[in-house]
Amino acid sequence: MKDLLRALGLALCLAVLPTLAAAADLSRDRIKGLDEQVQDIKQDVLAISTELLQLEETLIFPSSTQVSLFVSMAEGSRLQLDGVDVRLNGQAVTHHVYTHREVEAMRRGGVQRLYTGNLRSGEQELEVTVRGPEGFQERASHRFSKGAGPALVEIVLSGGSAPVTFIDR
Amino acid sequence: MLSRSLPSRLLWCLLWCLAAGAVAPVQAAETRLPGSERDLFLGEAFYYAGQERFFDAISRLDAELLQYHRVDERDRDPLHIHAGLAHFSVGDFELSYRMHNKAGRAIAAVLEGNVRQSVRNEAAYRLARIYYEKGDHENALLTIERIDGALPERVRDDERLLRAQIYIVNDRHADAVEVLRRLERVPGYEGFAGYNMGVALIQQGDERRGLAQLDRAGQIRVRGHDPAALAIRDKANLVLGFHLLQGERPEEAAQYLNRVRLEGPFSNRALLGSGWSGVAQARFDRTLVPWSILYQRNPTDKAVQESLLGVPYAYANLDMHGRAALLYGEALEAFDRELDRLHASIQSIRDGHFFRAMVREEIRLDSNWLVRLRELPESPETWYLMELMASNDFQTLLKNYLDLEDMRQRQTAWLTDLDAYEDVIARRRDYYAPLLPGIDARFRVLDSMIRLRMEQRQSLDDRLQRLLVAPDPKMLMTADERLLLLQLDRIEDEYRSDQSATGEEVRRRVARLRGRALWDIETAYPQRLTDAFDNLRELDQHVQRLDEIYAGYVRTRQAATQSYQGYDERIRNARARIRQDQDRVAQAMKGLEHMLERMAIAELEARRDRLEQYRVRARFAMAESYDRAVKAQQQALIGEGAP
Numbered sequence: 001m002k003d004l005l006r007a008l009g010l011a012l013c014l015a016v017l018p019t020l021a022a023a024a025d026l027s028r029d030r031i032k033g034l035d036e037q038v039q040d041i042k043q044d045v046l047a048i049s050t051e052l053l054q055l056e057e058t059l060i061f062p063s064s065t066q067v068s069l070f071v072s073m074a075e076g077s078r079l080q081l082d083g084v085d086v087r088l089n090g091q092a093v094t095h096h097v098y099t100h101r102e103v104e105a106m107r108r109g110g111v112q113r114l115y116t117g118n119l120r121s122g123e124q125e126l127e128v129t130v131r132g133p134e135g136f137q138e139r140a141s142h143r144f145s146k147g148a149g150p151a152l153v154e155i156v157l158s159g160g161s162a163p164v165t166f167i168d169r
Numbered sequence: 170m171l172s173r174s175l176p177s178r179l180l181w182c183l184l185w186c187l188a189a190g191a192v193a194p195v196q197a198a199e200t201r202l203p204g205s206e207r208d209l210f211l212g213e214a215f216y217y218a219g220q221e222r223f224f225d226a227i228s229r230l231d232a233e234l235l236q237y238h239r240v241d242e243r244d245r246d247p248l249h250i251h252a253g254l255a256h257f258s259v260g261d262f263e264l265s266y267r268m269h270n271k272a273g274r275a276i277a278a279v280l281e282g283n284v285r286q287s288v289r290n291e292a293a294y295r296l297a298r299i300y301y302e303k304g305d306h307e308n309a310l311l312t313i314e315r316i317d318g319a320l321p322e323r324v325r326d327d328e329r330l331l332r333a334q335i336y337i338v339n340d341r342h343a344d345a346v347e348v349l350r351r352l353e354r355v356p357g358y359e360g361f362a363g364y365n366m367g368v369a370l371i372q373q374g375d376e377r378r379g380l381a382q383l384d385r386a387g388q389i390r391v392r393g394h395d396p397a398a399l400a401i402r403d404k405a406n407l408v409l410g411f412h413l414l415q416g417e418r419p420e421e422a423a424q425y426l427n428r429v430r431l432e433g434p435f436s437n438r439a440l441l442g443s444g445w446s447g448v449a450q451a452r453f454d455r456t457l458v459p460w461s462i463l464y465q466r467n468p469t470d471k472a473v474q475e476s477l478l479g480v481p482y483a484y485a486n487l488d489m490h491g492r493a494a495l496l497y498g499e500a501l502e503a504f505d506r507e508l509d510r511l512h513a514s515i516q517s518i519r520d521g522h523f524f525r526a527m528v529r530e531e532i533r534l535d536s537n538w539l540v541r542l543r544e545l546p547e548s549p550e551t552w553y554l555m556e557l558m559a560s561n562d563f564q565t566l567l568k569n570y571l572d573l574e575d576m577r578q579r580q581t582a583w584l585t586d587l588d589a590y591e592d593v594i595a596r597r598r599d600y601y602a603p604l605l606p607g608i609d610a611r612f613r614v615l616d617s618m619i620r621l622r623m624e625q626r627q628s629l630d631d632r633l634q635r636l637l638v639a640p641d642p643k644m645l646m647t648a649d650e651r652l653l654l655l656q657l658d659r660i661e662d663e664y665r666s667d668q669s670a671t672g673e674e675v676r677r678r679v680a681r682l683r684g685r686a687l688w689d690i691e692t693a694y695p696q697r698l699t700d701a702f703d704n705l706r707e708l709d710q711h712v713q714r715l716d717e718i719y720a721g722y723v724r725t726r727q728a729a730t731q732s733y734q735g736y737d738e739r740i741r742n743a744r745a746r747i748r749q750d751q752d753r754v755a756q757a758m759k760g761l762e763h764m765l766e767r768m769a770i771a772e773l774e775a776r777r778d779r780l781e782q783y784r785v786r787a788r789f790a791m792a793e794s795y796d797r798a799v800k801a802q803q804q805a806l807i808g809e810g811a812p
Contacts, residue, residue, distance in 0.1 A: 028304065031562055034760050035303070038569040039268045041753050042224075045576045048746050049228035050235065052583055055739055057232075059590055064728050070209045105219025111212025148724065152209060169209060 065118035066150035069094075069126070070169075071157065073106045079159030080132045081106075086115055087127040093117060106157075114155070121146045128155055130164055140164035208233070208248040211255050214262070223266035224575065230259045253283030261292050267568060269299055279315065290316045294328045301331060302561050306338045326355050333365055342373035359389045360401035367405065371412070383409040387428055403428075403435040410442050419449035437463060437472035444479055453483040468503050469510075469553060471776070477503055478783055481790065490798035497791035504784045511777045514553060518769050524762055527567065528574045557772045563765070570761045573754050580751050587744050590736070597733040605729065612722065619715065626708060633701055642694035645701060650686055657683050 057066075069086060073079065081103050085095040094115040106112060127141045144153055144166075152169035210233040217226035234255055237248045248255055260278025269275050279293045293315045300309035313332050320328050329352045336345035346369050352362035363386030370379030386405035391398040410426035413419070423446035429439030440459040447456030460483060463476040481496035517523060557563055636644060646654075657679050664675045 030764065031566060034757065034764060035565060035569060036270070037757050037760070038573060039270050041576070041750065041757055042266065042268050042572065043270070044746070044750050045580070045754070046224065046228050046231065048583070048743060048750065049224070049579070050231040051743055052586070053228060053232040054235070055590070055736070055743065058731070059593065059736060062728055062731065064724055070213070072212060101220045105216050108215070108219050109212065110216030110219040111209050112216050113213050154209060
């Protein structure tokens with residue numbers, strides 16, 4: 001019986017130290033080597049991603065016709081955001097339903113690129129509908145001019161007396 | 170007896186192991202840029218970073234920085250206001266994306282980031298944390314000691330806790346204790362600080378104060394239902410209990426082990442330890458209380474498996490050999506079932522089910538994915554691997570594996586995108602290429618006409634400018650006046666030699682008419698000059714409009730060409746690089762799979778070996794118990810038959 005007790009005692013010790021025994025055989029150097037290899041790959045893949053973003057911009061959204069709409073939240077905004085619908089010159093161009101993480105990222109100062117498209121130069125009519133819980137809905141419109149360069153419009157959500165404002169960038 | 174079974178080296182390992190887990194979560198940073206001139210693209214990078222989508226954050230910000238460095242007038246780019254922050258942030262995001270190569274931007278961000286000291290300090294804190302979690306204690310220490318001055322308030326206490334833990338793993342226990350003292354009374358950190366201080370003191374050799382400290386940490390009042398604080402309190406009691414068991418003070422040990430909550434993550438180990446304290450005191454009736462609770466729990470847990478042997482062992486020591494034999498039989502059946510499941514789990518991992526489950530998107534979207542993973546019917550092995558999966562080594566490998574899987578999916582999508590781009594380019598070429606020669610020919614004709622008119626306009630301008638300096642009324646004569654003067658010259662020539670009275674009269678009238686014409690030319694000159702300038706200005710407006718149309722045409726023409734020319738090589742290169750990296754990603758994933766598989770299988774095999782040992786011991790113990798039960802029965806019968 002004493003043997004059994006000793007065996008169990010040792011097992012008890014192993015039970016509270018589950019990972020040490022299993023990890024003991026594995027080389028930490030090998031883990032480190034793999035980690036560094038992954039970091040190198042990340043660096044290369046990120047460089048390609050950047051290159052492709054630039055390629056996409058020049059090919060699909062050249063600066064002469066590019067229009068981009070961004071959404072941000074004013075500091076201290078308590079607006080409960082569910083979704084946004086956007087119409088450009090009377091045409092529905094995009095809508096977005098927000099996740100909790102997206103709203104939180106905007107609350108902390110992140111700016112969402114909601115839409116990128118192409119437009120002729122000239123006067124443009126933008127209409128934004130913001131939706132929130134319990135049937136909240138706010139519609140706002142904005143005219144902006146598209147010149148020779150890209151047109152950037154920031155839609156600022158504040159939730160106050162003017163819940164939606166626009167800034168031409 | 171227990172002191173022999175629990176070598177002190179292992180106990181310290183336990184302390185270290187538990188201390189390593191006692192880190193409070195990091196709060197997300199506020200990334201709002203001040204002022205209305207903030208750069209939208211930098212804000213966009215923060216948007217992705219705020220969702221922990223660091224790959225997107227880095228590549229977007231990199232693209233923006235490349236563009237910023239290409240422009241000549243950087244002051245006109247809104248990014249110039251935050252250029253320092255942008256450069257720092259891209260390194261900071263790399264840090265969060267676990268790219269902490271020595272020569273990388275993440276390190277540069279920490280060492281020389283052009284941002285506020287507090288922001289840089291926060292990055293150093295996070296880098297130190299990565300080193301610490303990856304087991305690189307030396308670099309963790311070097312990095313944490315780079316922090317100079319203030320830190321943002323929301324990470325100040327976390328930094329102190331991490332600093333103390335780094336001191337502990339670098340054997341600077343006195344420094345750790347000093348840091349932890351400042352944290353001991355900070356709400357929410359009492360347990361973490363108290364626990365780590367106890368560990369540091371014990372490792373420093375001050376066992377008396379260390380145990381007292383752990384005792385205090387094991388009794389902290391927890392506000393509300395804070396699972397982390399409750400867990401650290403349990404952990405303190407567990408470590409204290411095992412330390413006392415090792416020191417052959419089982420009665421005191423039981424007191425601390427019994428403080429551990431019955432429903433917490435350390436409950437099974439505490440119940441097991443509590444039972445062992447009864448064994449050590451030869452109080453088997455007491456042993457049965459915690460072990461009987463444990464016996465009813467999930468048999469995949471190691472502590473529960475041990476109780477399957479422990480309970481009959483206790484009954485045997487209470488001379489209840491029949492019951493002991495039956496329970497050993499039940500234990501054997503349970504071990505057989507578990508061994509079957511372990512064999513199946515090892516096979517399942519070898520068949521790749523484990524990895525397929527781990528990379529499922531819906532699992533990863535859940536912040537509690539590790540727990541969700543074990544609920545998947547196709548991955549029963551995760552039941553056995555929870556502890557292994559929570560270890561830093563496994564987490565490092567797993568996160569890398571998931572990052573590689575994410576990149577693999579992106580690469581596949583990019584190759585499809587490139588095919589689509591080529592299709593777009595071919596369509597544009599088919600549309601524009603036949604049209605452009607005709608348009609260019611017409612444009613060349615118009616262009617030469619425009620150039621001629623522009624030269625004429627310039628000539629007019631030059632002449633008017635000269636008139637301002639040297640007035641010349643004849644320059645602004647009307648066509649009629651010019652014809653009149655020519656006509657008068659002709660008449661004058663005709664009558665120049667006529668000496669008759671008629672000739673005299675004609676010359677006189679010509680002179681009068683010339684005088685009249687010149688008078689008009691002279692007197693109208695100022696008004697005519699003004700009108701000429703007004704007309705030139707009006708002409709300039711038309712010229713400006715012409716310029717705009719011209720520039721618009723040139724831009725459109727250029728855009729038409731650029732819409733399909735100059736991409737072939739870029740696309741070809743990008744495709745080649747993606748394919749090359751696809752191979753590297755696949756190779757690295759295989760390496761990680763192999764490593765993770767080895768770790769998982771090693772863990773399962775260790776469990777299997779232990780269970781097989783348990784099974785052998787259970788068989789012997791069962792036979793012994795049967796013998797004793799039979800002997801006892803025979804003796805009872807003899808006793809009954811005795812006169």
